[in-house]
Amino acid sequence: MTTPVSTVDGALAPEAPLKAEVRSWKAPIALAVFTALYALLIVAAPRGGETTFRISTAADALQLPEWTVSVGTSTWIVFGLLVVLTLGAVAFVRQFRQTPLWLIAAFIVFAIFGFLAWAGAGKNIPVAGLLAGAVGLAIPLIYGALGGVIGERAGVVNIAIEGQLLAGAFTAAVVASLTRQPILGLLAAAVAGMLVAFILAAFAIKYVVDQVIVGVVLNVLVAGLTSFLYSQVLQPNAATLNSPPRFDRLPIPFLSEIPILGPVLFRQTIIVYLMYIAVALVWFGMFRTRWGLRLRAVGEHPQAADTVGIKVNPTRFWNLLLAGAIAGIGGTVFTIGNGIAFNKEMTAGAGFIALAAVIFGQWDPIKATLAALLFGFASSLQNTLSVIGSPVPSEFMLMLPYLVTIFVVAGVVGKSRAPAADGQPYIKG
Template sequence: MTAPMMAGTPGPVEPGATLRADVLGTVSWRTPITLAVISIAALFAFVLFTPSTALAQFAFTEPDASWQWPVWHAPARLVLILCAVGTFALTAAAFIAAAARKPRRWYLVVFGALVLVMFLVWVMSASTGTLRLPFLLGLTMTWAVPLVFGAFAGVLCERAGVINIAIEGQLLGGAFLCAIAASITGSPYIGLVAAPIAGALVGLILAVFSITYKVDQIIVGVVVNVLVLGLTNYLFSTVLSENPQEFNSPPPLPTWRIPVLADIPVLGDALFNQTVIVYAMYVAVFVLQYMLFRSRWGLRLRSVGEHPKAADTVGIKVNRTRYRAVVLGSAVAGFGGASFLAAGLAFTKEVSVGRGYIALAAMILGRWSPRGALAAAVLFGFTDALNRVLRNIGSPVDYELMSMLPYLATIFAVAGLVGRVRPPAADGKPYP
């Protein structure tokens, strides 16, 4: 006969309940709580203090376009209320998904888009100007291109286990040699060929000290950046400035307009009326994504970054693979440095203005994948472009505050808003 159960004694456990809890894991409320806080903050910041009669003006075509869409005078208060309802609905859906242990990443994408629309409508409702979306998107691509190539360089290097802090120096070196080669030959395409050579040379210095001599990779990267900065500044002051017509007058890259695609409203001119560097970026993201995650070469490279000892056991030359990845990634960054001069601008001191470090942040936010790095770099480029556009048409938001947004987004990402961000296991660890 079974003894009676004492008061306070746990009841019978359903068979398999412990196993299901172990498999499913604990419920994480971090993302839905964050969305709730942002929704409430957006409600108070944007909706409650916007006059009911305020209008926000948006243009969807450029003034010189062959056909024109009328400027949209958006009723700001109504649009903000609708977007706020959408953010709260997505927050509720995120809570439900978290309770069911089935997170939906697309919630974050739609939520971010709604918050962005709210911000734009709020800003333009306080401005007398018109926000031309095609111009904003075109400027976004201009600012995003060096970030994208720099982030690709970081992905290639760190997937092989080498931390690439020297992206800034690789971008700067590529821009410098591109300016000289294009100026001397009079051909911008010769400059495009020279730029990745400069990036590869900078990467070779990084590889020798970090792989062969096993110097701390972060320290080497910082030193390489300082070395390239000092060298280019010295040569700029002594060579380029004394004879700018011969050494620092690169011709602009021509734009290639793709028929039909360039006529797509809003997006067409920004995406398909660009230079060869932008089109190379489109190709690079697909090639790198496939090569890293769908090819034997990519499997070998990633194995070196995750478990080099196991890779060595099956016959993969770890350090040789790392050398190749660092030099190739650095060449990619050098090619991106040529984009600073694509419009025919002359090389100047510190033309990269710290964009190598932002590219490094884009790589982290993009989870060490080419597609993610592209999305993060475009986000950072959009923030920079929006900051400059709003400053010209008058904005209630300070310029310094807008400049902080990319870094705040990275902090949220690393803190776990978009899930756990984990680098390759052997990243930064020399071998053997």
């Protein structure tokens, strides 16, 4: 459909096409549902008293005072804020605009605060410990999400993130146990992740097998193989093959003493510091370099990329190996990152949550990292509330990280478009 456009002198310019406008009510509906659930919680199970938020740790250079809030007052104030934000999302959609990320982020922050105030009535909640735990639990998800973003930007659906994490965890434990050098375990984990990615690339790119099927089969294969080796090899020789050393924490002078941020970000191991570098490099490389331009080109329009001389399948192949190496490094968190012996299927679905972070982050390294941090926070919240004796049933707390995953992917994401050629094999000619 077209319409004439009036010029300055009153004449009619050539007709300009009108673009179809589409409303997506997913985000407002999801926010409304969770606002109603929050209201049901504070009405059906009202709690009194006060909740104390302990902000500083003993090692902080500046000691911030504890913050005590009234449970009844704060929970109802939060409810009002959630209603306002939900109505704001409705207003954006009525104007044919997408619900902005800041509004969704604000909704999540207020909802978490209100829930903590309700669940921690009469208790002290260690904010720094909660956030530090969130970062620690999010590290493998961030590495996996980075691998997923690179793979899918190149046009390959990397369902095998779970297998790459598990292979990295297993290899890191064995190599570090034999050599007593965690750094060698880290390098071995990257190689293990690359091997899993190599199999995925060979079948998906070279032999044009369905990428999702290959990824699922690889996850099952790695889980079965590592479980078999654990039972038959590691358990009988646990002292030699499955007693990995751990990376020491390396506090950064001055920065580690900053309240809240210090213990959360700057009292970490080398795996975490490498993650900071990896996120920055992947973002910069993807959007500011020739490598990133070619990567995105083969994922968006491989035919056009081919016509300008970009070798589509080799580009996909090598980038998928890079993605596997990054995900493999993420697997080290489960073993040498914490000095824990390898156990069967110890990644516990982290690869699939990382894949959800890729979708929630709209295939952007920074946004996917923030999504992974949200999922890590949900897991840390589960642990913290269990320690302080929350009235929330333990079964619900175990479900919490996965409920948050469903919430953000199915409801809050709104309109999100994957790379145009994602999952589509390229056959030249």
